Amino acid sequence: MAPTSETLTAERILEATEEVLRRHGPAKATVVDVARALGVSHGSVYRHFRTKAALREAVTKRWLDRTSERLAGIVETGGSPEERLRAWLAALFEAKRHKAGDDPELFATYTVLADENGAAVGEHIADLTGQLTRIITAGAGSGTFEVSDPAAAARAVFQATGRFHDPCHAREWIRPGVDEEFTAVVDLLLRGLSSPSP
Amino acid sequence: MAPTSETLTAERILEATEEVLRRHGPAKATVVDVARALGVSHGSVYRHFRTKAALREAVTKRWLDRTSERLAGIVETGGSPEERLRAWLAALFEAKRHKAGDDPELFATYTVLADENGAAVGEHIADLTGQLTRIITAGAGSGTFEVSDPAAAARAVFQATGRFHDPCHAREWIRPGVDEEFTAVVDLLLRGLSSPSP
Structure with missing residues (x-):
């Protein structure tokens, strides 16, 4: 089940990011891939991590x-x-x-x-x-x-x-x-x- | 002046190889480039170093x-x-x-x-x-x-x-x-x- 804005935590985004990195490698992984893996919009991801660089740093x-x-x-x-x-x-x-x-x-x-x-x-x-x-x-x-x-x-x-x-x-x-x-x-x-x- | 078979030493080939590596990088440098830099045939280089791998190892x-x-x-x-x-x-x-x-x-x-x-x-x-x-x-x-x-x-x-x-x-x-x-x-x-x- 896709997380709602209440249940979408930074930790869940980071878990999904690790999974996306594992699958696509560091050169190809995008925020859209992470959002898709979570079943949310990429805007929801950006509410927790303002840039792709910030997300990569956090992971x-x-x-x-x-x-x-x-x-x-x-x-x-x-x-x-x-x-x-x-x-x-x-x-x-x-x-x-x-x-x-x-x-x-x-x-x-x-x-x-x-x-x-x-x-x-x-x-x-x-x-x-x-x-x-x-x-x-x-x-x-x-x-x-x-x-x-x-x-x-x-x-x-x-x-x-x-x-x-x-x-x-x-x-x-x-x-x-x-x-x-x-x-x-x-x-x-x-x-x-x-x-x-x- | 291009070296003759008497004056073409292993040391001269290795010097030329370093120069070729400097110019072309390790991925592109070839034995033909080394021979051309010395003004000799690639056969002359192979008389000193039997393979490209042997030449790279020696340098x-x-x-x-x-x-x-x-x-x-x-x-x-x-x-x-x-x-x-x-x-x-x-x-x-x-x-x-x-x-x-x-x-x-x-x-x-x-x-x-x-x-x-x-x-x-x-x-x-x-x-x-x-x-x-x-x-x-x-x-x-x-x-x-x-x-x-x-x-x-x-x-x-x-x-x-x-x-x-x-x-x-x-x-x-x-x-x-x-x-x-x-x-x-x-x-x-x-x-x-x-x-x-x-």
């Missing part, structure tokens, strides 16, 4: 937020800061690898969208490094990590593990040995965080 | 080797292992950033060629991590680095600095603050290499 943000929300739980769990840092980085790698492996076409579509939406990606990275900062701050407080600037350390850890979460490396995530490589990088970074500054 | 390897040769000198220079490691990583970043910035079209062309020539790229990475291994081995020998497996540590350092040398990150190399980010990652890795294993 990109929703996709990225799914990963951040999944990771946020790990920040607050029990375990030592070192255990939480390892678990968080492993969960980030797993989340990205699953997105890339389970539905490669949708992943490629979102990679295109992410390239278009630098601001949404910037917020996503700020969100993730904020979570990392909280773990590293806890470790600095308990004396596990020897870190004077947790936010800077979080950025360095995030960037040094880019091979295991940046979409441009997705092809490398299915190579044999990649899990051992991930562990070697994380071990080295944890040793760095735990050692006294020179 | 990719030559491009990659230019970076490795530049860095090889740093491995053997004076200075502590820590200084050499910093200098080597900085030189790698600079070399890649210059290639990307000085001639973006040629860089994009070689990025396409590198994607096609996984074996040449694999050898290049093995060459670079081999150089890194020699520096880390020297540091392990002198007690600067607490490393039991220098080759594994070299791979981890290479991968953890991928943001600053992997072509898929080229767009990030001109952002403000990238030099400070590079230093923060290298500092953290050096702290990791220098601290006792847990």
